[in-house]
Amino acid sequence: MIATIGGDDQITVLPLLDRELIRARPKPFIGMSDNTNLLAFLRNTGIVGYHGASVMVELGRPGAMNPQTADSLRAALFTSGPYELRPADRWNDVDRDWADPATFDEEPPSRPGTGWTWVNADRVVEGRGWGGNLEILGWLLMADREIAEPEEYEGDVLFLETSEELPSAAEVFRTLRNMGERGLLGRFSALLMARAKTWSFERPNSPEEAARYAADQREAVLSAMRAYAPGTPVVFDVDFGHTDPQVVIPYGGTVRVDGPARRITVTY
Template identity: 25%
Template sequence: MSAAVPALRAEGVIGLIAPAGPATLDTAKAQQWMHARGYTLRVFPGVGQRDGYLAGSDEVRLNDLHAAFADPEIDAIFCLRGGYGSPRLLDRLDFHLLAANPKPFVGYSDITALHLAINRYAGFVTFHGAMLNADLLGEKQQPTESSLFSLLRGQLGTGSVLAHPVAYPLTTLEPGIASGRLLGGNLSMIAATLGTAYEIDAEGIILFIEDVNEPLYRIDRLLTHLHLAGKLAQVAGVVVGDVAGVDNSALEGLLRQTFAPLCIPVLSGWRSGHCDPNLTLPMGALVRLDAGEKRLVLEQDVVLKP
């Protein structure tokens, strides 16, 4: 399992970086939003830059990430948005710096590349969760915000059930119980890292996958890629998040066809990813999946209180 990180302290400082794509930020609104929740927001330089489809040059985005981790006054790091750009930083990340300064790191979509790399080489829990622009300032419905902050503040620990809103029923595709590290994220990004030094270490994990704007045949292709790479045969269980833009019944058929031969628990419909609400999941944390009971339970503390 990955190591827990220090909890987000009350009245702490949250650093905002843009390791992937650009977005227009209403800085005053963002600072007011954080202040209303008791936090100070520090915006790093790359957030205000644009280099085509990137939020600033690779050097700017990398420097912001390193600076946010190295700064002892920063208690947690939030990403502005996804898009594309995170993979361009992987072979230049200073994992020794990150490992020496663990702190909550939050994002999803393209940020999956950073989750995989940090978990593999820095060894601490990261958080697949709400980003500032589209999710928090976009006023996505609860429990988007509460799911994020309850984990970061340490209100959930070993034995806690990760709550899922009853308004969005989960589906047991394959029953069973399995424990392992929860790891994954955006399916397209997971597949894109295969064959590199940053590919997912799938041995015994609870695999989490989600995606957006990919037609069914591409989801099939991505899952087949993971299968042919030998990754699916290694996993202990699967949690399927939101797969936006795909017919649910067709998706369910593909998922059953893909995972049934593995005889592992599979739970589908978890509201995490490009969806509203967008629930936070601790990447690298040891969890227990009970697909029959539709439960995901923490088997370690993901943050450490002072």
């Protein structure tokens, strides 16, 4: 099952799901953004889901799927075992109007990749993946829904991304602070932070504004980690968020973060 797109109300569907029926008849599920709700539900049901690659955005990308997205999705769908992630050579986060037929006539523009940024990269850790869209996790925390007790996440790898709504650095910090106050942040063995989405139709940031937005978000994340999980390895600009390309992260599956070698490996 591959989600068509995200949204903002899947949290209202969770109480209607039959957990025992889904557990008895599990299906691979792939989605992201608002689908963080269902991915968290599945993990709590004992089912590994896959964060990434919705139909309209990635499979329906103008021109063709990004090769890096396609390679990761193909590996998640048709193989099992370790798959090494790699930084994007080129990336994009400026959208084009789906209502304009010309949007689909040519490859989207892109810019050179900047690699990953590592913090506290002095160890190798491995754990189950948990996280997804930060805004959605904030809603789940407020509703006290599908968030387990802190000890359930001991040693797991947290991965987070933000949406095209471009939450402020203050909102990012406060959500992470609340996770810290709940005793969650200090449980994770590492944090993978996706490349920030910096442009939207409502906020068409200039390159300078986009760079400032990304830098402010990074500092917000670091401030929260310094306060609640000092020393935890953090990797910035991993390509699994609302940007292109988008790799698939196993939600509840194994994620290995090798700081000294600067490598990230997931197991599908």
